[in-house]
Amino acid sequence: MAPKIVDKEAKKIEILHAAIRVFSEKGAAKTKMIDIAIAAKIGKGTIYEYFRSKEEVFAGTFTLFYQGMESMLLECVHSTDDPEEQLCNLVNVSLVEMLEHGGEFINIMMDFWAESVRTKNEEIRSIINLKKIYDEFRALVVGILDAGIAKGVFRPIDSHVMASFFIGALDGLMLQEIMDPGIIDMKKAAGTICDCFINGIKK
């Protein structure tokens, strides 16, 4: 029984990874179930053994994405106590690592954004809840900034606005990278931005 469940779960993840590949390439709206099936090397009907609908597959990819992102971010923050270093870690992880290890997620993110804003399906809305996730992300950064301010490392800036700005910059850079892959030297950008951002708020 137990191994069965594990297998079921493993296959589900497999399908989700296939789905991510296709969503990322074609966009969720233009992806057909058969595309996912082919990418997962299974039959079209099999998907429905693991998911009730296309929307549920989409929601599944989001959950997978979110789990990965969350652990990445927390790791960044927990690896040090220095606010400056924490921010730099976030920049590096977001820009460099994400592009390298999860290029597909970046592309699919556009669909998450769009779906998150517009879906009327309450179940989906509760899963692809980017409002909440951005809130959490902002809270994380606000925490770092406030700690820095408290330590006297940063100027007493408005940490909420600043966090939004910080997160926005990361998203916006990724967006440009998506629109025109290679246009931005991400390693260089990460360095410059850390530098500039810290500079802008340092006491």
Add this chain to the structure above:
Amino acid sequence: MAPKIVDKEAKKIEILHAAIRVFSEKGAAKTKMIDIAIAAKIGKGTIYEYFRSKEEVFAGTFTLFYQGMESMLLECVHSTDDPEEQLCNLVNVSLVEMLEHGGEFINIMMDFWAESVRTKNEEIRSIINLKKIYDEFRALVVGILDAGIAKGVFRPIDSHVMASFFIGALDGLMLQEIMDPGIIDMKKAAGTICDCFINGIKK
């Protein structure tokens, strides 16, 4: 003859505005031609008197958007010679004005991003050419930064990376505003960001 042309063109624009409203609300993929027709208070078939296909309507909304944006940005830059002021103008226009006067465009922008990256239709690709538009936008900001560096107002930072960062931050902030309207006090944010950004690169 002349009034006829004006009327035809005016109706086209009217339809595009209706389309923008619907695209922005439902997303382009989930928008049906009948939705646009109803929003424009015309018959379904009438749209095809002005556009050859749904895709062409979508491309039309983009062109409308782009024209508005372009003139806005150029206005910002031409109104002064001071690099600092120019950057602040861009921030203000992007965040404050755009949200106020073009809330719909912000929403529809997600569809432009997605379509721009993924469409295989060459004609559409040549119209919704965000790669080119971002290039131009970056060039504009690079010009400002380089002027500031030349004047000795800014540190000798990598202006291309900096421009990407700057533009990214604006996009990213709008994105957060879309995800969660009202979460960011845009007027305040604009001020803080001008301040912080200039601070970060000022000599």
Add this chain to the structure above:
Amino acid sequence: MAPKIVDKEAKKIEILHAAIRVFSEKGAAKTKMIDIAIAAKIGKGTIYEYFRSKEEVFAGTFTLFYQGMESMLLECVHSTDDPEEQLCNLVNVSLVEMLEHGGEFINIMMDFWAESVRTKNEEIRSIINLKKIYDEFRALVVGILDAGIAKGVFRPIDSHVMASFFIGALDGLMLQEIMDPGIIDMKKAAGTICDCFINGIKK
């Protein structure tokens, strides 16, 4: 008043000739009202000043066709009393003259055939009544053949079957000419066929 009516009638005929051109080229089913309007160099709506529907235009072209054909055939027969000559005249008129002066009719005839067999519209059926027309045509030929038999010029063949054969051959040759224009040297064919046909039934 009188000239008005003449004008109306003249314009109707003009439109019908335009319609014939287009029907003949594209086929009735694939012809659009706008095609006819353009061919007639009038506005789309104007057609409806003269005809109630596309079907009525189609029926009109048929009537025009039928009138022309009928007078042609009768002329053939009335120009001589000799049965052999009458048959040869029919052959010549059908193959040579028709192709030369009414190539368009030949093409459109396929649509008359098809519509005649299949229309369920009783009004149309009563106009495009090829059953009746072929009956008349057969009766005409049967008359010639019977006259020839009575005169002792022809063998006592079954004149009804023979007439069908005769008419069939003319239609069938035109059909081949339509499928592959130029494949048949019609002048030569007319001669050979007169010769052969007469030979086959001559005493």
Add this chain to the structure above:
Amino acid sequence: MAPKIVDKEAKKIEILHAAIRVFSEKGAAKTKMIDIAIAAKIGKGTIYEYFRSKEEVFAGTFTLFYQGMESMLLECVHSTDDPEEQLCNLVNVSLVEMLEHGGEFINIMMDFWAESVRTKNEEIRSIINLKKIYDEFRALVVGILDAGIAKGVFRPIDSHVMASFFIGALDGLMLQEIMDPGIIDMKKAAGTICDCFINGIKK
């Protein structure tokens, strides 16, 4: 695997037969996909599992028709060496057998003629290539006639014109039968025509 292929192919043929029934009754242009689906007792979408478009279904019916006709004609010719008998066989097969066993084909033939002449779709044109088929048919008859002339059975007539005449007569007779079913006693007609035709060219 093998049985699967057979089944798929069998169902395709089944659909084609249903399509032929409907095309033949309503005409290809006025036939809707749903009509074919109902005639085949399947769902509308199922047709698209076997054919890519309505046009392809139409082309399929033609191929079915052509295969049947070709084997029929060749059989006629191969069953004997006597040119006279070969011609009579052709007459009999065309008129009697075809009407009895393929009445539907006769009706649909009008659509083949029309489509063959007018389609601009190159793929369809290459399938419904009546020009080629009539060429082959004429060549077949020319061969018989030339053999008869060589044997001294037939007069030295122009065999190409004669073949066109012969084939034309068969088509033309079927056409009259379509226009007015039963008007022609085909068995009698076949006999009379064999007789007359042979008589007309016999030495």
Add this chain to the structure above:
DNA sequence: GATGAATGAGCCTTCATTCAT
């Protein structure tokens, strides 16, 4: 009268989902 902009019924086609094997 003549026109062409407007209309919506109707059709082809797609694709998510079902279900018999």
Add this chain to the structure above:
DNA sequence: CATGAATGAAGGCTCATTCAT
């Protein structure tokens, strides 16, 4: 369990017809 053949709801688009000018 896995599959893919079957399905029909749904949507983009066409075009005959209407009607205000």
